[in-house]
Amino acid sequence: MRLTVVGCSGSAPGPASPASCYLVEHEEFALLLDLGNGAFGALQGVLDPGMVDAVYLSHLHADHCLDVAPFIVWHRYSGRSDGRTVPLYAPVGADRRLATAYDPDGGSIDDVFGVTAIGAGRWTIGPLAVTTVRTQHPVECYAVRLEAGGRSLVYTGDTGPSADVVELARGADVLLAEAAHPDVPGLPDGLHLTGRQAGEHAAAAGVGRLLVTHVPAWVDADAQLAAARAVFPASELARHAGVYDI
Ligand SMILES: [Zn+2]
Ligand SMILES: [Zn+2]
Numbered sequence: 386m387r388l389t390v391v392g393c394s395g396s397a398p399g400p401a402s403p404a405s406c407y408l409v410e411h412e413e414f415a416l417l418l419d420l421g422n423g424a425f426g427a428l429q430g431v432l433d434p435g436m437v438d439a440v441y442l443s444h445l446h447a448d449h450c451l452d453v454a455p456f457i458v459w460h461r462y463s464g465r466s467d468g469r470t471v472p473l474y475a476p477v478g479a480d481r482r483l484a485t486a487y488d489p490d491g492g493s494i495d496d497v498f499g500v501t502a503i504g505a506g507r508w509t510i511g512p513l514a515v516t517t518v519r520t521q522h523p524v525e526c527y528a529v530r531l532e533a534g535g536r537s538l539v540y541t542g543d544t545g546p547s548a549d550v551v552e553l554a555r556g557a558d559v560l561l562a563e564a565a566h567p568d569v570p571g572l573p574d575g576l577h578l579t580g581r582q583a584g585e586h587a588a589a590a591g592v593g594r595l596l597v598t599h600v601p602a603w604v605d606a607d608a609q610l611a612a613a614r615a616v617f618p619a620s621e622l623a624r625h626a627g628v629y630d631i
Contacts, residue, residue: 386411386513386536386631388559390598391427393623395565395577396448398423399602402625404448407540407561411533414438414511418529418540425452425459427625434459435466439510440498442475443542444526445482450475453498454487460497473498474510476525503527518553520544521575528553536631539592543599545575546582554590559631561623562586563599564609580612587617598623 387410392403404421408431415432417440428434434456442450453473460466473479480500484491494500505527507516517527522543528550530539539554540561554560565577578586580597587595597613597620600606606622613620 386531386533386538388538388561388629388631389431390623390625390627390629391417391431392419392421392424393598393600393625394423394448395563395599395601395604397601398448401602403427403452405443405599406452408432409513409531409538412512414513416441416510416513416531419443419449419542420452420456421448422451425455428452431626433465434463437471439472439474441503441510441515441529442473442479443520443529443540444476444522444524445479446524446526446543449542450479450483451486453483453494457483457487457494457497470495470497470499472510473500474503475500476527477502516553518547518549520550521547523576530554530557538631539590541578541586543577545577546586551586551589554586554592556591558593559596559629560587560590560592560594561596561598564597564613565599565601565604567604567608568612580609581616583609584613584615584617584620587613587620593619595620596623596629597621 389408391406394402403423405419406424407418562583564583
């Protein structure tokens with residue numbers, strides 16, 4: 386498996402990166418994990434959009450799904466789409482949410498996407514074995530474990546501290562974990578992880594490597610990394626345009 390970070394800025398696009406979008410490739414199959422605002426521009430520097438085989442949206446917050454709108458524009462008007470629909474996996478309500486993001490009148494996006502509503506469970510996307518669990522977040526959100534060729538990647542999506550996410554990540558080669566919250570008092574529960582909590586999840590799950598991601602532009606990324614490393618040394622910051630062999 387190969388992971389390319391298309392966007393890693395937390396909660397909103399930042400000056401150095403779009404919002405959440407990760408390209409996972411295995412045996413010529415290309416899966417996008419999230420398509421947050423700003424990501425479609427950067428995606429075109431990495432992969433022809435017509436080569437995207439499937440899209441997985443962890444949840445329907447803007448920083449994880451809004452660039453489905455330019456993806457639709459590209460498919461409808463670039464003249465470069467081969468006309469096949471793209472499987473899209475997302476929490477229930479995605480079809481309406483994404484259609485409205487594209488056009489105020491809504492309408493159908495069935496000409497571009499084959500939408501499947503997801504829950505917690507197991508299935509396959511192309512050559513990838515998929516397992517999902519519900520995370521701790523104000524809206525329905527699913528962390529995902531991808532396995533292929535004996536390797537495994539777990540992406541938290543957005544979550545507060547979660548024993549289910551730890552179990553999902555058990556023994557994974559790479560944990561791509563959000564760390565949006567700075568370590569300050571008074572932040573709400575059930576929303577995001579701090580850097581230290583991301584490290585604690587990696588340590589508890591016994592993963593091989595932690596990639597810290599989803600750090601907002603207004604949060605000190607180096608401090609988030611240092612906090613993660615203090616409890617899990619094999620931690621690094623996910624970098625925009627970074628490529629990671631898993
Ligand atoms: Zn987010
Ligand atoms: Zn969110």
